[in-house]
Amino acid sequence: MGWNSLDDMDLNGKRVLTRVDINVPMEDGRVTDATRIERIVPTIADIRAKGGSPVLLAHFGRPKGKPNPDMSLQPLVPTLEAAFGCKVTFVERPSRDWINAQPADAVILVENTRFSPMEEANDPAMAEFLATLGDVYCNDAFSAAHRAHASTAGVAHLLPSCAGRLMQAELQALEAALSNPKRPVGAVVGGAKVSSKLDLLQNLVKKIDVLVIGGGMANTFLAAQGAELGASLQEADLHDTARSILAAADAAGCRVILPSDGRVARAFAANAPHEVVALNAQTRLDADQMVLDAGDAAAAEIATAFAGLKTLIWNGPLGAFEIEPFDTATVIAAKAAAALTVSGDLITVAGGGDTVAALNQAGVADDFSYISTAGGAFLEWMEGKELPGVAALTR
Incomplete structure (x- = not known):
């Protein structure tokens, strides 16, 4: 220390x-x-x-x-x-x-x-x-x-x-999760945009064993592989970047899990009529269809992956968790991580405002090993950046 x-x-x-x-x-x-x-x-x-x-x-x-x-x-x-x-x-x-x-x-x-x-x-x-x-x-x-x-x-x-x-608890939890973790170590990275988490993804694939990508950013990765996702949120200008991150993960031996299916609707609204559709390079959605959450098979695959880990870092939801039923995958995965934490099989560290809100919604925030109060600082720490407020304390 x-x-x-x-x-x-x-x-x-x-x-x-x-x-x-x-x-x-x-x-x-x-x-x-x-x-x-x-x-x-x-x-x-x-x-x-x-x-x-x-x-x-x-x-x-x-x-x-x-x-x-x-x-x-x-x-x-x-x-x-x-x-x-x-x-x-x-x-x-x-x-x-x-x-x-x-x-x-x-x-x-x-x-x-x-x-x-x-x-x-x-x-x-x-x-x-x-x-x-x-x-x-x-x-x-x-x-x-x-x-x-x-x-x-x-x-x-x-x-x-x-x-x-509080600072001491944060630093000890973060050091245990990424600087010197019990392996295998995995991360959930979700949220709307790849662009806001580029540095994070590029740093993580070199340090962890399993990376789960969810939320709108997963759409960008799927589209980069050839999927046509209709009106889904995705960043067409980052397809090359997404492919390079997948290549870097492959080179580093990091397994990337993208959703194998998703909840698809034609309206961004609570309880909008929806269906569960397979997601892969061959997916062809209608022009007005949107992927708003990972599907049941994806949630089950993520929960199974968690069971093979010793440490899990979580930043970002797996779908539009603010509106039902598009919180389903986030809740299933969060409950799976919480159960493994309670049984002593997994160390779980989560941070970021949306993440904390999603874990509270799933009713499992108290079961995680550590929940960071920080948003930006948690993200920059995960990106491997030196934090000035911590560096100033170094003796």
């Missing part, structure tokens, strides 16, 4: 500058889903148990470097207090003198870091200012670790630094 955790730090009597992700959904000034706040509770509790005082840094929304009252962190205070079980003091413009005047065990919340244009520019002057507010830096925001900002990277170089409990 190339970074410090809270266990490595002396926090007694220290102000601990703690970068968190509390970018939670709000309606009418109230938090509608406190999951991200709940996941930082262990870090706050541990800092306080070690005699430290957390000074929380966080962003909210995209204020574009200007104060915006609609994106203030102040409305989060009651939810934070309920989660932490203690008072949280909000401050708009802190100074070290003001922080020193607060109780030794205070939990302090600093206003949205992105209200300054210097944050996203990773301006050294802002990093230096933030460093004056604490004695130790703790990053617990893996979901912002792919950003080289003043509060995620710049300040980490200026203070003794460590990962918080």
Whole structure:
């Protein structure tokens, strides 16, 4: 492990500058889903148990470097207090003198870091200012670790630094899934477009044993092999790229599973009349037909493939899971992965907003080994890229 955790730090009597992700959904000034706040509770509790005082840094929304009252962190205070079980003091413009005047065990919340244009520019002057507010830096925001900002990277170089409990859990889960996995290792990559996951696919085929491709992106691979898929979502300009990814997988000994059948409809609507059709290079759909989900044979083949794995990484659904019955394959596959996880036969790591929503819909999110709170950072980690927020913690 190339970074410090809270266990490595002396926090007694220290102000601990703690970068968190509390970018939670709000309606009418109230938090509608406190999951991200709940996941930082262990870090706050541990800092306080070690005699430290957390000074929380966080962003909210995209204020574009200007104060915006609609994106203030102040409305989060009651939810934070309920989660932490203690008072949280909000401050708009802190100074070290003001922080020193607060109780030794205070939990302090600093206003949205992105209200300054210097944050996203990773301006050294802002990093230096933030460093004056604490004695130790703790990053617990893996979901912002792919950003080289003043509060995620710049300040980490200026203070003794460590990962918080959520960051530590993320890094340990990800290292177990891809850096040093139990083999065979597989991945599910789904979603609408190949173009958004090109780097991911090119990196994965060199590192894993089985790749399941689903969602709209599977259509692009099938069309690249000669299938005519009517009105299905697919990227005609990426057929050469799809073929090159399949060739790279073949060369690396990575088995690629494309859906052998699919649920096909003529309308993108819930419970639209549909049929299950075989999918291969010879498939010829009508001009108004769309593949909206993997079929029953494909779902069964995917579930069987999971049974031969020791580690599975999941990013993206297998179909238009938002509308029934085109969530069928995603739910079948998710339940199969969850059952193998519960029986101790499979390590499962999932990440990305659509993925988490799909696993929640299948009712299996709690059964997976680890679900990442991150979207972009999870994807960039899977692509094999260095994350600035993690690199800054490396000792």
